[in-house]
Amino acid sequence: MDTQEITTRSEEPPQWGDLHETNDDEPPPRWRASRRAPLWAQVPATQWEDWRWQLSHRLDSLEELSKVVNLTPDEVEGCRHHHFRVDITPYFASLIDPDDPNCPIRRQVIPTSQELVDYHGLYVDSLNEDAHSPVPGLVHRYPDRVLMLVTTQCASYCRYCTRSRIVGAPGAQFSRSDYDAQIDYIARTPQVRDVLLSGGDPLILPQKILEDLLRRLREIPHVEIVRIGSRVPVFLPQRITPELVAMLKRYHPLWMNIHFNHAREITPEVSEALARLADAGIPLGAQAVLLAGINDSADVMLELVHKLVRNRVRPYYLYQCDPVAGAGHFRTTVSKGIEIMESLRGHTSGYAIPTYVVDAPGGGGKIPLGPQYLLSQAPGKVVMRNFEGFITTYNEPNDYSGHTTARPENAAVAREAGQEGIAGLLRGKGDFIKPEGFDAAHQRLGSVRWEPFPAGLAGAVTAPPMQDGGEDNGSVMLATRQPRPHRFASPRGGTADRTALSEGKPAEPAGTLPDDRAGEVSEGMLRGARGTLRFRRPQGGHGSRGQEVG
Numbered sequence: 001m002d003t004q005e006i007t008t009r010s011e012e013p014p015q016w017g018d019l020h021e022t023n024d025d026e027p028p029p030r031w032r033a034s035r036r037a038p039l040w041a042q043v044p045a046t047q048w049e050d051w052r053w054q055l056s057h058r059l060d061s062l063e064e065l066s067k068v069v070n071l072t073p074d075e076v077e078g079c080r081h082h083h084f085r086v087d088i089t090p091y092f093a094s095l096i097d098p099d100d101p102n103c104p105i106r107r108q109v110i111p112t113s114q115e116l117v118d119y120h121g122l123y124v125d126s127l128n129e130d131a132h133s134p135v136p137g138l139v140h141r142y143p144d145r146v147l148m149l150v151t152t153q154c155a156s157y158c159r160y161c162t163r164s165r166i167v168g169a170p171g172a173q174f175s176r177s178d179y180d181a182q183i184d185y186i187a188r189t190p191q192v193r194d195v196l197l198s199g200g201d202p203l204i205l206p207q208k209i210l211e212d213l214l215r216r217l218r219e220i221p222h223v224e225i226v227r228i229g230s231r232v233p234v235f236l237p238q239r240i241t242p243e244l245v246a247m248l249k250r251y252h253p254l255w256m257n258i259h260f261n262h263a264r265e266i267t268p269e270v271s272e273a274l275a276r277l278a279d280a281g282i283p284l285g286a287q288a289v290l291l292a293g294i295n296d297s298a299d300v301m302l303e304l305v306h307k308l309v310r311n312r313v314r315p316y317y318l319y320q321c322d323p324v325a326g327a328g329h330f331r332t333t334v335s336k337g338i339e340i341m342e343s344l345r346g347h348t349s350g351y352a353i354p355t356y357v358v359d360a361p362g363g364g365g366k367i368p369l370g371p372q373y374l375l376s377q378a379p380g381k382v383v384m385r386n387f388e389g390f391i392t393t394y395n396e397p398n399d400y401s402g403h404t405t406a407r408p409e410n411a412a413v414a415r416e417a418g419q420e421g422i423a424g425l426l427r428g429k430g431d432f433i434k435p436e437g438f439d440a441a442h443q444r445l446g447s448v449r450w451e452p453f454p455a456g457l458a459g460a461v462t463a464p465p466m467q468d469g470g471e472d473n474g475s476v477m478l479a480t481r482q483p484r485p486h487r488f489a490s491p492r493g494g495t496a497d498r499t500a501l502s503e504g505k506p507a508e509p510a511g512t513l514p515d516d517r518a519g520e521v522s523e524g525m526l527r528g529a530r531g532t533l534r535f536r537r538p539q540g541g542h543g544s545r546g547q548e549v550g
């Protein structure tokens with residue numbers, strides 16, 4: 001903190017709110033216009049509007065914060081013992097209501113003692129990004145796109161940061177050789193068509209370095225689009241200078257996704273920065289994190305998405321808060337997110353509605369969630385409801401034959417083998433996906449479990465054989481309705497008389513499974529519900545960059 005600023009304050013410094021835009025008819029909400037906290041009232045505009053000045057005058061200590069905000073004991077405790085970096089630009093700190101501990105701006109950046117509390121289900125790397133990094137700082141989780149972490153630094157630091165494990169250390173930074181390795185990986189991985197630059201915050205990089213990265217990415221023929229994920233327009237709108245925007249504009253198609261959580265973050269400065277970016281032809285999206293006490297309300301979210309759209313920013317994602325260190329008190333229930341989505345869909349324009357996602361702990365990727373609109377279905381008909389509760393049907397065509405399922409030649413690199421998931425099943429790439437360990441769990445005892453049908457039947461029957469404990473296949477039994485004693489291994493390794501089952505009689509008790517083998521997959525689900533198992537990967541799952549479609 002520059003002590004000169006403190007000593008040059010006027011005798012009667014402006015009070016909080018004095019610098020807000022005023023409206024003759026009605027005073028605007030205090031957060032509507034940008035302002036300066038009294039501490040910086042005398043700073044010349046040329047300095048205040050200089051992003052370098054903002055960065056070099058960030059608040060990073062209890063003493064400095066106390067000059068701007070009336071800290072609560074809980075915040076004092078948080079400032080004394082926090083584990084994650086605190087740094088707040090004077091601009092963003094000025095948006096804080098110094099007397100309201102529940103101010104949504106304040107809660108995002110000032111630590112409290114609650115972030116020191118560990119909780120059940122906490123991860124260091126909740127998205128398992130490190131396991132998906134073929135080279136330092138490059139996360140290749142999805143088939144056709146990569147996340148390129150280009151810096152560990154941000155303009156200010158969010159208390160719930162998903163990447164707090166790697167973000168914020170002042171001396172830790174990616175090196176030129178890390179960038180080389182990232183770009184080399186992308187260049188020799190032709191299915192990568194989309195590169196997302198993130199961090200930390202890419203817009204905090206020196207412009208030359210950022211441009212160099214963009215230029216090198218643009219030289220890779222298969223990279224179709226580049227995206228930048230940033231919170232700089234919110235924490236430091238002064239950084240969105242005409243020079244920076246002119247540079248970005250040279251690397252189209254370039255998209256930008258900006259992290260907004262509350263309508264109060266959209267000040268006149270932010271609107272100006274967004275207009276510059278939009279005028280440069282950069283499509284703008286927004287992502288928000290659902291945060292308890294900050295934006296976990298339909299009204300707050302509606303105000304945010306409307307204000308975003310007015311500023312030509314399309315709400316893109318609403319994230320469930322990730323279970324990382326320091327974020328426990330920010331987490332909401334998932335049902336709160338669904339309730340908010342229920343309050344948006346139909347109640348406002350579709351352009352204003354983000355997709356609500358849970359970024360699956362364990363590295364499962366984004367899972368979209370929302371209210372149920374499909375109520376029921378039968379061949380030829382689906383029954384749905386709308387946002388008002390109006391229930392309707394859609395009669396499906398009975399002559400629909402569908403598009404060809406053959407994939408065009410040029411789509412060959414778009415999908416990586418093993419990541420086709422449910423879409424692969426629908427395209428006929430298999431009939432099932434097995435969770436990891438499924439086969440082992442069902443090898444009860446021994447490998448030969450039952451004797452197949454007698455020879456002679458095979459020519460007449462094409463249906464698959466019965467599974468243990470399953471129902472007889474109707475076509476099989478109709479063709480061969482002769483009680484036949486065929487024997488199969490019981491779970492204990494003995495045999496049971498199948499005739500009894502086909503005649504509808506209770507079978508001899510087959511015995512019980514040994515406790516350590518009984519229904520391991522089902523038990524896995526129960527363990528997930530009980531909390532002893534947090535996630536289950538498909539066999540050959542993403543840890544090995546593949547997923548079996550049987």
Ligand code: SF4
Nearest residue numbers: 154157158161200231
């Ligand atoms: S701006 Fe992004 S990376 Fe930086 S602290 Fe906030 S959430 Fe984390």
